[in-house]
Amino acid sequence: MRSASFAPVLPALMALLAGAPSWAGSTEGSVTVGITLSQPGGSAVTPVPPQTPAQSQRAGVCFSRSLSEKTGAVVQVACDSGQFVSIEAVPGQRFIGVHGGAFRYSLSIAKDRSVYEAAANDAFGWRAGWGTVTMLRLYDLTQPDKPGDVWGDRPLELRVSF
Amino acid sequence: MKRIIAATAVAAALAAGNTQAGNTSGTFNVNVTLTSACTLAAVSDLAFTYTSLQAGVSNATGGGFSVSCTTSLPYTFGLQAGSGAATPPGAATIAVTDNAVQLNYSLGLSAAGGTGSGAAQAFSVTGSMAASQAGTCAVASCTNAAATNKTHTLIVNY
Numbered sequence: 001m002r003s004a005s006f007a008p009v010l011p012a013l014m015a016l017l018a019g020a021p022s023w024a025g026s027t028e029g030s031v032t033v034g035i036t037l038s039q040p041g042g043s044a045v046t047p048v049p050p051q052t053p054a055q056s057q058r059a060g061v062c063f064s065r066s067l068s069e070k071t072g073a074v075v076q077v078a079c080d081s082g083q084f085v086s087i088e089a090v091p092g093q094r095f096i097g098v099h100g101g102a103f104r105y106s107l108s109i110a111k112d113r114s115v116y117e118a119a120a121n122d123a124f125g126w127r128a129g130w131g132t133v134t135m136l137r138l139y140d141l142t143q144p145d146k147p148g149d150v151w152g153d154r155p156l157e158l159r160v161s162f
Numbered sequence: 163m164k165r166i167i168a169a170t171a172v173a174a175a176l177a178a179g180n181t182q183a184g185n186t187s188g189t190f191n192v193n194v195t196l197t198s199a200c201t202l203a204a205v206s207d208l209a210f211t212y213t214s215l216q217a218g219v220s221n222a223t224g225g226g227f228s229v230s231c232t233t234s235l236p237y238t239f240g241l242q243a244g245s246g247a248a249t250p251p252g253a254a255t256i257a258v259t260d261n262a263v264q265l266n267y268s269l270g271l272s273a274a275g276g277t278g279s280g281a282a283q284a285f286s287v288t289g290s291m292a293a294s295q296a297g298t299c300a301v302a303s304c305t306n307a308a309a310t311n312k313t314h315t316l317i318v319n320y
Contacts, residue, residue: 024320027200028248029227031241031287031314032207035306037263037297040214 200231200278200320208289212265214296222267222289229285229318231278237320238275239285245313252317262309264298267291269314278320287316 208222231237240252255270272286298304306312 024198025200026248026250026317026319027202028242028250028315028317029202029205030245031205031225031269031316033210033222033258033260033267033269033289033306033312033314034207035210035212035260035263035265035267035291035309035312036303037265037299037305038211038213038303039299040216 196232198232198235198278198320200229200235200237200318202316202318203228203230203282205287205316208269208287210265210267210289210291212291212295212297214299215294218293220291220293222291225287225289227285227287227316228282229276230280230282231276231318231320233278233280235278235320236275237278237318239271239273240317240319241269241271241287242315242317244311245315248315248317250317251319252315256314258311258314260306260309261311262298262306263304265291265295265306275319 205227206224208225210220210222212220229237238251240250241254241256242248242252243256243258254274255268257266257268259266268290270288270290272288276283276285
């Protein structure tokens with residue numbers, strides 16, 4: 001009779017023991033993490049120069065700092081997560097170096113698919129690709145390769161390192 | 163002369179004599195209940211200094227703490243993201259995305275635990291931030307001062 005009265009309690013007791021922690025107690029304290037984030041190269045940070053109306057609408061999506069004012073300057077671009085850069089070699093342009101050569105690029109963000117689609121449907125035949133650009137090397141921002149260069153109005157050409 | 167000696171012996175016997183008629187004795191115990199415990203000194207803040215897209219891993223500075231536990235008492239450490247109520251035992255490592263500067267980092271511990279010695283024993287919370295992260299910062303330099311998830315919990319289990 002007595003064992004019968006314990007019967008409903010026993011499984012619960014066993015389960016409690018099985019799940020009980022092996023430690024006698026615990027104490028805790030807080031850990032605070034401080035972060036200082038700096039842009040590459042220090043304090044001189046300038047936005048990417050807008051090259052087309054569509055790109056100027058995206059000013060502020062990414063920030064860059066030109067490390068030189070000369071042709072061939074290295075430009076580092078940092079974008080928020082979720083943003084991407086679509087890059088395509090310019091047809092007929094020379095490739096320089098092991099990382100490629102002249103590229104066109106289009107900045108966009110995942111939420112703005114229309115920009116990506118517009119780039120894909122560009123008359124120059126851009127094909128879009130997904131990826132994360134960690135560094136862009138400026139090849140020629142404003143000047144054509146030679147007098148009469150039909151590419152003088154190109155939006156932007158870059159050497160790209162991945 | 164013999165009389166003098168006898169009188170002296172009687173006086174000495176009276177001076178040293180026990181006035182008790184007898185004695186008995188008993189024993190008693192001293193019972194001690196020791197509740198084992200650990201105390202944790204404040205953990206120093208960890209600090210990351212990071213440059214967007216930097217090539218190398220960034221390791222945090224700071225994070226030191228000391229724990230004092232009952233001698234011979236084993237203990238373990240655990241980490242818990244956030245500053246909510248601790249739920250022991252915690253994890254050996256935690257991964258966090260700072261919600262101010264959007265940088266990922268992980269926290270670990272210099273040791274899994276130890277055995278109490280009665281004295282303060284030094285350890286540290288370690289922090290690591292992977293390379294090639296962009297982060298979010300609209301100006302030249304930002305801090306995560308406004309982050310709401312920069313405080314985490316260290317748990318000592320014993």
